[in-house]
Amino acid sequence: MSHRVINFYAGPAGLPLPALERAQTELLDFMGTGMSVMEISHRAKEYDAVHNEAIALVKELLAVPDNYKVLLLQGGGNLQFAMLPMNILHSGRKADYVVTGSWAKKAFKEAKIVAGDAARVVATTEPEKFKRLPRPEEIKLNADAAYVHFCSNNTIYGTQWKTFPATGGIPLACDMSSDFMWRPFDVKPFGFIYAGAQKNLGPSGLVVAIIRDDVLAMCSDKLPTMLQYKVHADKNSLFNTPPCFSIYILRNVLAYNKSIGGLAAIEKNNREKGRLLYGCIDAHREFYRGYVTVPEDRSFMNVDFNLPSEELDAAFVAEAKKNGMVGLKGYRDLGGIRVSMYNAVTVDNVKTLVAFMEDFAKKHA
Numbered sequence: 001m002s003h004r005v006i007n008f009y010a011g012p013a014g015l016p017l018p019a020l021e022r023a024q025t026e027l028l029d030f031m032g033t034g035m036s037v038m039e040i041s042h043r044a045k046e047y048d049a050v051h052n053e054a055i056a057l058v059k060e061l062l063a064v065p066d067n068y069k070v071l072l073l074q075g076g077g078n079l080q081f082a083m084l085p086m087n088i089l090h091s092g093r094k095a096d097y098v099v100t101g102s103w104a105k106k107a108f109k110e111a112k113i114v115a116g117d118a119a120r121v122v123a124t125t126e127p128e129k130f131k132r133l134p135r136p137e138e139i140k141l142n143a144d145a146a147y148v149h150f151c152s153n154n155t156i157y158g159t160q161w162k163t164f165p166a167t168g169g170i171p172l173a174c175d176m177s178s179d180f181m182w183r184p185f186d187v188k189p190f191g192f193i194y195a196g197a198q199k200n201l202g203p204s205g206l207v208v209a210i211i212r213d214d215v216l217a218m219c220s221d222k223l224p225t226m227l228q229y230k231v232h233a234d235k236n237s238l239f240n241t242p243p244c245f246s247i248y249i250l251r252n253v254l255a256y257n258k259s260i261g262g263l264a265a266i267e268k269n270n271r272e273k274g275r276l277l278y279g280c281i282d283a284h285r286e287f288y289r290g291y292v293t294v295p296e297d298r299s300f301m302n303v304d305f306n307l308p309s310e311e312l313d314a315a316f317v318a319e320a321k322k323n324g325m326v327g328l329k330g331y332r333d334l335g336g337i338r339v340s341m342y343n344a345v346t347v348d349n350v351k352t353l354v355a356f357m358e359d360f361a362k363k364h365a
């Protein structure tokens, strides 16, 4: 058995151990080919099976309706910030953006570069340092928007939408990089969903995207070929050489998710993890000072808090590390502690952290 830590990194982040062990077993001789999956043609039938299984598992786990295509793209979440407006915001189309954190702001910034004033901010909680999400009445949508963009989980600030914005039929476009598949959800209000893989799905660089057929039909065919969603959809994400190894790991993670009972079972674990950690924070609210001000907005994936001093923050991180827990140092602008507990973090891992936190609070409060 190799030495493994309890991994609370925000991204790249821990992956389910069985998905990694499967890769270890299959590394040198993938499906009896005598090669690794990195060494075989992306047109070979053995690779094709993995590629199609990954796509089929996304559809199955989320019950994606037939009028959607699942795409496997590259360039991380950041390229989607630009690719979405490049594809949609032509021919006078406009879009609305809800700004709830750094990533949502970056998505808007790229849309501005691509489309200028056709990209509009319709709500922002930046004046409150993103400590909460906008309430429904604070979001003033434009009737002419081709899509409404938001970020489902704000990785840095620790807020997460439990109920998605109501748009009266305007397609939602969502950056789900840091909470994709944390629970089942209804795909139908969405025109476009994308998720960089390195939080809940697999290796960085890879992006899973889901696009509805009517939104795909709006997409430009006057862009460089690699930037056209239509090309990737037509070619089943095999227009050029895909990131085969990353897609293979994605397949392993999704197959593992299915084997443990799918997204309903994963949601149950995630809710229990949240109950345990927020229970501890709320029981010691003078010592563990949560960043998010509205309890319903708190994220099940990323949890930010500050201790009473920077010295205690540092001591917490160092002592946790001695106890086999890594990745707890807060985001640089916020300081304090950030606990990222994506799908691969187990209930037992969070129990270990909470026991440590109880002990640390007793010693230092």
Ligand SMILES: *Cc1c(COP(=O)(O)O)cnc(C)c1O
Pocket: 011, 075, 076, 077, 078, 079, 103, 151, 153, 154, 155, 175, 176, 177, 178, 196, 197, 199, 204, 205
């Ligand atoms: C991590 C993250 C990204 C960044 O993705 P890259 O793959 O590094 O480009 C985008 N959006 C959110 C919400 C993230 O958490």
